Amino acid sequence: MKYFLILLLFVIPIFTGATEIANEEKKSKADLELAELTEFLDKEISPFFNKYQDDDIICKVNDDIVEFKDIKDGFRNMLRHHVHFLKDKPLKETYANKYMHELIGRRAMELLLEQEIKKRNLYPDSLELEKKFQVLKKEIITYKGVDDFASGVITADDAKKIKEVLNKQIALKILYEQFDGNIEDPLAEEVKAFYEQNQEQFKIPRKIRFSVIVINNNDESKETSEKNYKFLERLKDDIISGKRTFEFVAKNFSDSELRKKHGDMGFISVPELKDPFKLMLNLKINEISPIFSSKTGVYIAKLTDDIPASIREFNSVKDKIFSALKKQMMMRNRQTILMDLQKNAKIQEIIKP
Numbered sequence: 001m002k003y004f005l006i007l008l009l010f011v012i013p014i015f016t017g018a019t020e021i022a023n024e025e026k027k028s029k030a031d032l033e034l035a036e037l038t039e040f041l042d043k044e045i046s047p048f049f050n051k052y053q054d055d056d057i058i059c060k061v062n063d064d065i066v067e068f069k070d071i072k073d074g075f076r077n078m079l080r081h082h083v084h085f086l087k088d089k090p091l092k093e094t095y096a097n098k099y100m101h102e103l104i105g106r107r108a109m110e111l112l113l114e115q116e117i118k119k120r121n122l123y124p125d126s127l128e129l130e131k132k133f134q135v136l137k138k139e140i141i142t143y144k145g146v147d148d149f150a151s152g153v154i155t156a157d158d159a160k161k162i163k164e165v166l167n168k169q170i171a172l173k174i175l176y177e178q179f180d181g182n183i184e185d186p187l188a189e190e191v192k193a194f195y196e197q198n199q200e201q202f203k204i205p206r207k208i209r210f211s212v213i214v215i216n217n218n219d220e221s222k223e224t225s226e227k228n229y230k231f232l233e234r235l236k237d238d239i240i241s242g243k244r245t246f247e248f249v250a251k252n253f254s255d256s257e258l259r260k261k262h263g264d265m266g267f268i269s270v271p272e273l274k275d276p277f278k279l280m281l282n283l284k285i286n287e288i289s290p291i292f293s294s295k296t297g298v299y300i301a302k303l304t305d306d307i308p309a310s311i312r313e314f315n316s317v318k319d320k321i322f323s324a325l326k327k328q329m330m331m332r333n334r335q336t337i338l339m340d341l342q343k344n345a346k347i348q349e350i351i352k353p
Contacts (some may be wrong), residue, residue: 041079041080042076044083045076045083048096051352052072052352053068054067054068054069055068056352057350058071058100058350059107059349060348060350061115061345061346061347062111062115062345062347071103071104071107074103075100075103078099078102079099104351109338109342113172113175114168116341117168117171117174117175120175122175122178123167123170124170124174128170129163129167129170133162133163137154137159176334179337180334183326184329186322186326186329191321195314195317195321199311203309203310204309205269206306206307206308207267207268207306208267208273208305208307209265209266209306210265211246211250211258211302211304212256212302213235213249213256214296214299215232215253215298216296217296217297217298225298229293232299233291235253236288240288246262246302247262247263250263255297263302264304276299277301279292284303285305286302286303287302287303288300288301289301
C-alpha cells in the first residue's frame with residue numbers, strides 16, 4: 001500500500017500535466033483556426049474596407065461629422081459576417097454600400113440625439129455621474145469574467161472613457177423622460193378592450209397530472225423488450241383486479257426514480273407534453289393507459305388530474321396590459337419625435353464609389 005501511494009505521487013502529476021498540455025494544444029489549435037479564418041475574411045473584404053481611412057468623413061449631420069473610424073468596427077464585422085455566412089451571395093459593392101448606409105444611419109441618429117441633449121442642456125451633474133461611476137466600478141472590479149478587468153485595476157484612462165459613456169447614457173435617459181412626459185395613461189376602457197380582443201394571449205393551457213410505472217430495458221434486444229412487456233402486463237392485471245394498487249406497484253416495482261413519489265409526474269402543461277405520453281390526453285381521470293414503449297423501456301400510466309384550458313381573469317392581467325399599452329404609446333411617441341429630428345436635420349452621406 002505504501003508503494004502504491006508513492007507511485008500515485010508521481011503518476012497523478014503526470015496525468016494532470018498531460019491533461020493541461022492537451023487542453024493547451026486544443027486552445028492553440030482553436031486560436032490558430034480563428035486566426036486563419038480572420039485572415040481569410042479580411043482578405044475577402046479588403047477591396048471594400050481598405051478604401052477608407054480612419055479620418056475620412058462619411059457623413060455630415062448638421063454641424064457634426066461622422067468619420068470612418070466611428071463605424072469602422074461595425075462595418076468590418078458586417079462584411080466578415082456576409083462573407084462567412086452568406087456564401088451563396090458573393091460580397092459586392094451594393095451589399096457593402098447597404099451595410100455602410102445602415103451604420104451611417106445609426107450613427108447619424110446618435111448624433112441627432114446628442115445634439116438635442118446639448119440643445120436642452122440635459123447632462124447629469126457631477127455628483128450623480130460620480131455616484132453611477134462608483135457603482136459600475138465596483139461591479140467591474142468584482143466581475144472576473146472580463147479579461148481586461150480581471151486584475152481589478154481601472155486606469156485613469158479607463159475611468160475617463162467609462163464616465164463619457166455613463167454621461168451619454170444618463171443624458172439620453174433624461175431626454176427620453178422628457179419625450180415621454182406628455183404621454184397620457186391608457187384609458188380603462190382601452191385596457192379592457194385589449195383584453196377582450198386578445199384572449200389568446202391570456203390563455204392558460206390545459207394541464208394534466210399522471211403517475212407512471214416503467215420497466216427499463218437493460219439492452220435493446222427483442223427478447224428483453226418482450227420479457228419486460230409480459231412482466232408489466234402481469235402487474236397491470238394485478239392493478240385492474242384490485243390485487244395491488246397502482247401506487248404500490250409504482251413504489252415497489254418501477255425502475256424510475258419517481259417510485260419514491262409513487263410514480264407521480266406532477267402537473268404538465270399540454271404544450272410541453274412529449275411522445276409517448278401524449279396518449280394520456282385521451283384518458284379519463286383514474287384510467288390506466290395501455291402498455292406503451294420507448295427505446296429505454298415499457299410503461300403504463302394513470303391519469304390522476306386534468307385541469308382544462310382557461311383564460312386568465314381580467315383583474316389578474318390588467319396591470320400588465322396597462323404597462324404594455326403605455327410602453328407602446330411611449331415607443332410610438334419617441335419614433336415620431338426621432339422622425340421629426342431627422343426631417344428637420346441636414347444629413348449628407350458621403351460614400352466612396
